[in-house]
Amino acid sequence: xxxxxxxxxxxxxxxxxxxxxxxxxxxxxxxxxxxxxxxxxxxxxxxxxxxxxxxxxxxxxxxxxxxxxxxxxxxxxxxxxxxxxxxxxxxxxxxxxxxxxxxxxxxxxxxxxxxxxxxxxxxxxxxxxxxxxxxxxxxxxxxxxxxxxxxxxxxxxxxxxxxxxxxxxxxxxxxxxxxxxxxxxxxxxxxxxxxxxxx
Amino acid sequence: xxxxxxxxxxxxxxxxxxxxxxxxxxxxxxxxxxxxxxxxxxxxxxxxxxxxxxxxxxxxxxxxxxxxxxxxxxxxx
Numbered sequence: 001x002x003x004x005x006x007x008x009x010x011x012x013x014x015x016x017x018x019x020x021x022x023x024x025x026x027x028x029x030x031x032x033x034x035x036x037x038x039x040x041x042x043x044x045x046x047x048x049x050x051x052x053x054x055x056x057x058x059x060x061x062x063x064x065x066x067x068x069x070x071x072x073x074x075x076x077x078x079x080x081x082x083x084x085x086x087x088x089x090x091x092x093x094x095x096x097x098x099x100x101x102x103x104x105x106x107x108x109x110x111x112x113x114x115x116x117x118x119x120x121x122x123x124x125x126x127x128x129x130x131x132x133x134x135x136x137x138x139x140x141x142x143x144x145x146x147x148x149x150x151x152x153x154x155x156x157x158x159x160x161x162x163x164x165x166x167x168x169x170x171x172x173x174x175x176x177x178x179x180x181x182x183x184x185x186x187x188x189x190x191x192x193x194x195x196x197x198x199x
Numbered sequence: 200x201x202x203x204x205x206x207x208x209x210x211x212x213x214x215x216x217x218x219x220x221x222x223x224x225x226x227x228x229x230x231x232x233x234x235x236x237x238x239x240x241x242x243x244x245x246x247x248x249x250x251x252x253x254x255x256x257x258x259x260x261x262x263x264x265x266x267x268x269x270x271x272x273x274x275x276x
Binding site: 020027031032033039045056060061064127128149150156157168171174175178181182185 | 206207210211214216241242245246248249250251252253254255256257260261263264265267268269271
């Protein structure tokens with residue numbers, strides 16, 4: 001219980017002073033979010049693990065050489081590193097989508113994002129697996145905002161600043177991402193809990 | 200003056216980025232604007248589904264990361 005009260009910033013400081021346990025805690029705390037953010041881009045667990053390792057190696061090097069200055073914003077910082085590495089991977093593999101519309105709705109259904117791996121062929125067609133596939137197929141700008149909001153815990157204002165757009169553009173991209181996902185869920189007849197109207 | 204809320208405002212509301220004052224006004228608007236309420240319910244449902252998506256990396260890769268960190272420290276001049 002107490003452990004969760006130690007902030008990321010405090011853990012980074014401890015780590016900078018040689019406390020490896022502090023780093024272990026940071027890894028444990030954020031591994032799932034960072035890994036999921038990568039996986040949703042590359043859609044291959046082996047590549048995602050390689051990139052997760054590269055992400056943390058970059059973080060380790062930056063922190064241990066005293067070049068880290070995010071002041072408590074460890075998760076957004078490391079998810080940004082992860083995101084950039086995943087996008088670089090696609091660029092190197094020449095599988096990065098070239099047609100990205102602001103609206104995204106036309107691209108969504110036709111985007112040939114990457115070859116399906118053996119793994120993705122075997123993916124079970126249950127709700128979450130299907131939803132993961134849908135997120136993976138979102139236009140890059142929409143996916144970027146969605147990943148930053150959900151896995152980096154960044155506010156829309158922070159996302160806007162990080163991506164060099166206005167907050168309305170960031171919100172608009174999120175809106176199209178969610179609308180696209182809703183459309184696809186309806187198309188595949190995937191139901192979610194609709195009894196969620198607030199008390 | 201009556202403030203009109205947009206779908207972008209609803210998204211900020213769903214992600215808890217609206218002020219206390221906005222919360223009251225949006226909650227009231229959702230009671231009266233059925234289109235906006237439908238949008239809100241759908242977006243909230245999708246947000247909750249996305250929040251459930253989480254994958255775990257293997258212990259092996261985590262071990263490699265921690266080993267790299269320890270060795271980086273050891274090898275420092």
